[in-house]
């Protein structure tokens with residue numbers, strides 16, 4: 001009886017604390033417009049209720065687009081006991097990312113690093129909240145993404161794409177339907193495993209757990225941010241238990257790989273020129289924090305794999321609906337590259353139209369939909385004072401699909417980026433982020449994607465599954481909901 005009374009008192013105390021906290025928070029931001037929350041549930045959960053009620057063909061960021069039409073270029077919304085200030089105002093975005101260089105917000109990147117109290121990306125390059133430490137480590141990684149290194153990675157980009165095309169040949173009877181996103185996922189996994197960490201895992205031809213670990217890692221982050229009931233049910237607890245086990249396995253793999261490489265360096269053995277070697281060699285005079293090295297191992301697997309695969313699948317989905325774009329793309333590849341199978345860095349520079357197709361896909365799909373920053377000084381957006389420490393969010397998906405910046409935004413039109421046909425206003429297009437903390441892998445991703453697409457169009461014709469859906473889905477990153485299903489045939493030239 002006493003225990004029940006203690007528990008009840010504790011429960012009431014907690015509800016009281018949350019109520020006061022949310023009340024004060026809502027008061028602090030009430031001068032900023034934003035969508036209303038509904039009833040008592042809305043008071044505590046905020047706009048999570050609206051997210052949960054979204055129709056199946058919409059993602060959370062479509063709802064933000066709707067809100068931006070209603071409230072303009074700055075507004076707020078509530079997710080449980082957090083208020084997010086959203087903006088798509090280009091001048092403000094410049095202030096946040098370039099002029100003031102506001103730090104990443106711990107409410108998002110802290111959870112991304114340690115979702116459900118489990119170390120996932122930890123303090124890796126994406127999630128590191130300590131600016132000094134991040135700067136130092138970004139400098140260690142930068143050389144791996146300079147032109148010289150990327151030219152060196154071309155051999156692997158070519159080889160892994162070739163292996164994928166060989167696999168595609170076995171399906172290319174014009175009848176079998178394949179989920180092309182899954183196949184691209186395998187290839188991008190093999191690329192990052194090899195050029196990042198010298199691991200030959202052949203995901204294209206053999207099942208392995210890595211892909212699952214990465215997918216589950218992101219799912220855990222998503223649930224930690226958006227699922228308030230996760231810790232309140234047995235199924236939620238069992239999800240968390242299995243999540244911890246999977247992340248431990250993933251990190252164990254990284255630990256093994258890194259320790260064996262450090263030993264090779266100490267022994268003076270022959271070393272593969274991959275990202276891990278470049279990074280360790282550049283840091284030889286300092287002590288390594290092994291856990292942070294593992295954070296980076298996980299970070300590169302997550303950032304380097306899923307994003308590029310989603311981009312490739314979105315390209316196929318878009319041009320599968322537009323024969324004229326496909327024709328133009330094939331003409332460019334035929335005239336600039338022909339049958340050549342080992343592509344060079346310079347070959348890719350000739351493919352201007354393909355570059356525009358990638359840019360337009362990134363505008364419409366964004367892939368990494370949002371970034372948040374924290375204002376550490378008093379800040380104004382338009383005429384609104386933004387309280388210090390706010391969670392300020394911008395979204396390349398929302399900006400890229402905003403009619404004010406991209407007229408006829410729902411139409412896939414690579415020509416927008418061709419010969420300045422449409423003036424792209426600064427800070428309205430940012431699929432790879434902005435400022436010092438922009439994507440370190442942006443050239444890597446585009447080169448890898450171009451090599452793979454050139455080989456695909458040199459070798460195959462394709463047709464989308466008539467049942468294919470064209471809507472996106474958001475599991476941290478954005479991808480085609482039905483994974484771009486299509487039939488392949490060998491190309492007749």
Ligand code: HEM
Nearest residue numbers: 125126303304307308311367368371432433437439441445
């Ligand atoms: C289509 C492909 C990709 C897209 C759309 C993308 C997008 C982004 C964006 C928007 C950011 C900034 C995140 C923020 O400010 O919160 C970012 C950061 C990052 N990306 Fe990418 N990315 C892609 C591919 C890659 C690849 C292939 C790699 C590695 C091989 C990579 C590694 C990273 C890393 C390490 C960061 C953190 C950089 C830092 O803070 O110093 N990304 N990416």
